[in-house]
Amino acid sequence: xxxxxxxxxxxxxxxxxxxxxxxxxxxxxxxxxxxxxxxxxxxxxxxxxxxxxxxxxxxxxxxxxxxxxxxxxxxxxxxxxxxxxxxxxxxxxxxxxxxxxxxxxxxxxxxxxxxxxxxxxxxxxxxxxxxxxxxxxxxxxxxxxxxxxxxxxxxxxxxxxxxxxxxxxxxxxxxxxxxxxxxxxxxxxxxxxxxxxxxxxxxxxxxxxxxxxxxxxxxxxxxxxxxxxxxxxxxxxxxxxxxxxxxxxxxxxxxxxxxxxxxxxxxxxxxxxxxxxxxxxxxxx
Amino acid sequence: xxxxxxxxxxxxxxxxxxxxxxxxxxxxxxxxxxxxxxxxxxxxxxxxxxxxxxxxxxxxxxxxxxxxxxxxxxxxxxxxxxxxxxxxxxxxxxxxxxxxxxxxxxxxxxxxxxxxxxxxxxxxxxxxxxxxxxxxxxxxxxxxxxxxxxxxxxxxxxxxxxxxxxxxxxxxxxxxxxxxxxxxxxxxxxxxxxxxxxxxxxxxxxxxxxxxxxxxxxxxxxxxxxxxxxxxxxxxxxxxxxxxxxxxxxxxxxxxxxxxxxxx
Numbered sequence: 001x002x003x004x005x006x007x008x009x010x011x012x013x014x015x016x017x018x019x020x021x022x023x024x025x026x027x028x029x030x031x032x033x034x035x036x037x038x039x040x041x042x043x044x045x046x047x048x049x050x051x052x053x054x055x056x057x058x059x060x061x062x063x064x065x066x067x068x069x070x071x072x073x074x075x076x077x078x079x080x081x082x083x084x085x086x087x088x089x090x091x092x093x094x095x096x097x098x099x100x101x102x103x104x105x106x107x108x109x110x111x112x113x114x115x116x117x118x119x120x121x122x123x124x125x126x127x128x129x130x131x132x133x134x135x136x137x138x139x140x141x142x143x144x145x146x147x148x149x150x151x152x153x154x155x156x157x158x159x160x161x162x163x164x165x166x167x168x169x170x171x172x173x174x175x176x177x178x179x180x181x182x183x184x185x186x187x188x189x190x191x192x193x194x195x196x197x198x199x200x201x202x203x204x205x206x207x208x209x210x211x212x213x214x215x216x217x218x219x220x221x222x223x224x225x226x227x228x229x230x231x232x233x234x235x236x237x238x239x240x241x242x243x244x245x246x247x248x249x250x251x252x253x254x255x256x257x258x259x260x261x262x263x264x265x266x267x268x269x270x271x272x273x274x275x276x277x278x279x280x281x282x283x284x285x
Numbered sequence: 286x287x288x289x290x291x292x293x294x295x296x297x298x299x300x301x302x303x304x305x306x307x308x309x310x311x312x313x314x315x316x317x318x319x320x321x322x323x324x325x326x327x328x329x330x331x332x333x334x335x336x337x338x339x340x341x342x343x344x345x346x347x348x349x350x351x352x353x354x355x356x357x358x359x360x361x362x363x364x365x366x367x368x369x370x371x372x373x374x375x376x377x378x379x380x381x382x383x384x385x386x387x388x389x390x391x392x393x394x395x396x397x398x399x400x401x402x403x404x405x406x407x408x409x410x411x412x413x414x415x416x417x418x419x420x421x422x423x424x425x426x427x428x429x430x431x432x433x434x435x436x437x438x439x440x441x442x443x444x445x446x447x448x449x450x451x452x453x454x455x456x457x458x459x460x461x462x463x464x465x466x467x468x469x470x471x472x473x474x475x476x477x478x479x480x481x482x483x484x485x486x487x488x489x490x491x492x493x494x495x496x497x498x499x500x501x502x503x504x505x506x507x508x509x510x511x512x513x514x515x516x517x518x519x520x521x522x523x524x525x526x527x528x529x530x531x532x533x534x535x536x537x538x539x540x541x542x543x544x545x546x547x548x549x
Contacts (some may be wrong), residue, residue, distance in 0.1 A: 056507060061408040082520050095395045095500045096507035100419055107522035120522040142454035156511065190437040 002070045004164045004196050005032040005055050005086065009066035011219075012050055024050040026219040027064070030269055034163065037190040037197045039207035039227075042216030043241040051216065052168045052200045056086040069163070084113060087157030087245040091169040093149035094141070102144070102152050103137040109160040120159075127155035130193070131185050138245070154161025159191070164196035165189060171201065183209070204231075204245045208266045215240060231262040296354070296417050297408070301414040303345035308424025310531040311412045312536050321542040322401050327470040327549035329395075331400045334545055335351025337538065338407050347414050353386070355410035356403060365401050370395030422446045423525055452500070459496060463489050 009164040010024040024047045032038055042048040053059040054066045057073035068085050087109075088196060090096045091245050099105040103124050110120045127227070128134050131151040143148055157165055171179040187209055190197045207213045213230040215223035216238045224273060225229050234244040234252050244252070247265050251274070255261045259278065265271035298304075302312070305316050321334060343353050356363075371381075376390030413421065426443035433439050464474065474485050 044353065052477070056437060057511060058510060083512050088507075090507055090510075092503060093504035094455055098451065098504065098508060098511075098513075099447060102521070105421065108508075108513070109516050111510040111513065111522060114518045114520050115519060117522055118522050120520065124522065141451065142458065160511065241430065 001034070002067075003033045004069060004169070005030070005198070006067040006070075007031070007051075007054065008065050008067070011060040012047075012053060012054065012064060013062045014050075014061060017138075017191060024219055025054075025061075028219070029223060030214065030221065032196060034196055035194055037187075037209070037211045038199065038214060039210035039212070040198060040214045040216060041202060041204065041207045041242060042222075044201065046172050046216040046240075047219040048167055048202075048216045050219075052088070052198065055166045055198065056088050058088070071267075071281055080113075084160055085162055086164045086166060087160055087162035089150070089153050089157055089165065089167040089170050091172050092174065093146055093153055096153050097141045097149060100138065102133065102139050102141070105141070105152060105231040106155045106159050109156055113160060123159040123161070123184070124155075127159040130158055130188070131155045132181075141175060146174045147181035150174065150178065150182050150248050151283050154182070154185055154189075157195075158195075164198065166200070168200045169202070170199075171203065171206065179203075189231040202242075204243050208245055211243075215242065227266055228264045233267065240262045295351070297347050297351060297414050297415055298417070299346055299415065301415065302345060302349075303341065303411065305530060306415075306419045306534055307525055307527050307531045308412075308416050308420050309428055310527065310535055311416060312421075312428060315408045315412045315533065317539060317542055319405055321546055322405055322408075323547050324399075325549070328397060329549045331397055332403070333548075334404055334542070335400065337402050338411075338539055338546075340405070341411055345377065345411055345415050347411070350405055351414060352410060355406055355414075358386060359402060359406060363402055366402070366466040367395040367399050371397060405428075409481065419447070420523075422450070423521070423523065427525060442518075444516075450505070452497075454484050455491055455500075456497065460493055464494050 007028055007030040009183065010025055010028045011023065011138070012024055014020075014022040014024055016022065026047075028047075028051065030051075039049060040048045040051065046250075050059065052148065055062060056068070056078055056258060060066075060074055066084045067075040070084050073079075073082055087114050098108050106124045106127050107120050110123050113194075118163060124137075128137065131154050133148065133151055135157060136144070136148070136152075141152070144152065154165070154167075154170075170186070171182050175183060186197060186199060189195045197210075199206065201207060208231075209229050211226060213223070213225065213227050215237070217253070222235065222240055223233075231248045234249060237244050247270070248269055251261045251265050251271055261276070262274055263270075265274055318334065322331075325331065325334070325431035342349060371387050371391040372385040374388050374391035374394055376388035379389050379392060381387070395445045416424070422443050426439050429437055429482070461489070464472075468474070472485060473490060474482065477485070478481075517524065
């Protein structure tokens with residue numbers, strides 16, 4: 001089956017004059033299959049945002065090709081099909097809301113697609129329900145919190161009925177409460193709506209909830225696998241200037257001191273279960 | 286939870302007859318009143334138009350003082366034109382102040398000119414008082430659309446207005462933030478003469494402009510990511526509809542204005 005996104009041998013160089021060329025991506029290959037929740041992590045300047053911007057033709061590769069459902073992003077005639085298939089949510093919630101009210105903004109995408117008015121209304125209501133923002137239809141963006149604005153931005157993308165949503169560090173500018181709101185929404189998109197999610201972030205704790213974690217470093221893919229797999233090598237992550245989730249770190253330290261941990265725990269709950277099993281096993285003996 | 290829509294400008298939310306009129310009807314009828322005001326000369330005509338504007342104010346249920354508030358910026362112009370007419374127009378002497386001769390003709394002309402200005406401002410501000418900026422922009426876009434054939438970018442103008450409205454609160458907030466940041470580092474915006482104070486604004490304006498351009502850049506990318514490609518092929522969720530109310534208002538007001546112009 002054709003993956004939603006197929007990135008083949010892509011390199012990208014930012015042109016900043018003769019001397020200031022920055023190679024942001026180097027020979028990257030990624031396939032994102034339909035229905036998968038992918039987290040892309042990496043420290044600042046690792047190329048993760050550049051990679052995201054290739055997924056709906058905001059950037060075109062310097063070398064190599066990106067295909068969205070088989071459509072090459074270089075093909076200008078397919079541009080709007082590509083952008084309808086892969087929606088994008090950006091980091092700064094303030095700079096992606098176009099309209100003066102919530103409902104007008106959510107309607108913006110479908111309006112651009114030429115969807116009939118009554119159908120737009122339906123989609124706007126659905127999208128706002130999905131992100132828990134019903135009742136705010138008439139509110140202005142400046143009356144909302146960061147987390148609310150970011151959920152409106154997500155609704156704006158959902159209303160276009162994309163197959164895939166790419167979120168480019170959507171939580172980076174939010175407070176902890178806003179972050180939780182957005183993450184809950186993102187999880188719901190992936191698990192309940194069956195939308196393919198590519199979540200770019202530098203928070204390890206956010207990568208834990210994904211099906212697959214891609215770690216970027218210096219324009220290359222450094223690690224790629226399930227979260228348990230990726231987090232099982234804390235030393236490798238630290239070399240990439242990334243933190244390991246605290247529970248994983250704790251489990252790792254325990255196993256270094258001779259405790260036999262049955263798996264790499266990703267959440268507090270998992271770790272608690274493992275520790276509980278180990279302790280009850282010891283006392284039973 | 287229902288929140289009031291953005292209050293930029295002077296829109297007063299409500300559900301009166303005027304609020305329910307299509308923005309196009311309101312814009313065109315206020316224009317008709319302006320045209321009528323400039324094509325009549327008799328006091329009786331002004332009286333008739335005055336009655337119409339007052340009836341409209343009553344029908345809008347906007348507090349009268351809000352309508353009058355719109356006149357504040359032109360008080361000076363009003364007084365000046367009245368005085369100029371009163372003392373400068375030639376005619377039958379009414380009274381003399383120092384070396385200035387007030388005339389009967391001057392008084393009449395001064396009063397009608399003032400009435401003309403007052404009614405003009407009242408009629409047009411009634412439109413913005415009863416139409417939300419969003420709906421107003423929609424109406425303007427629809428009205429200007431026919432002029433696209435002569436190259437008028439109707440959709441682009443409306444989009445610019447919408448984005449401007451959208452970013453006014455954001456930029457105000459940002460200005461406040463920058464001012465506080467500069468004040469925390471000892472900037473003083475309140476003392477000194479006009480030039481000193483204008484100079485003190487530079488450290489605010491520079492970061493504000495830089496950030497506005499960055500925002501514009503990011504917004505453009507976000508808009509394109511949501512398939513924005515200009516007005517062609519675009520639909521709108523909110524449809525403006527001309528109803529029976531608009532027809533009645535249009536026919537009634539135009540007939541009344543015609544009478545006011547023709548009768549006297």
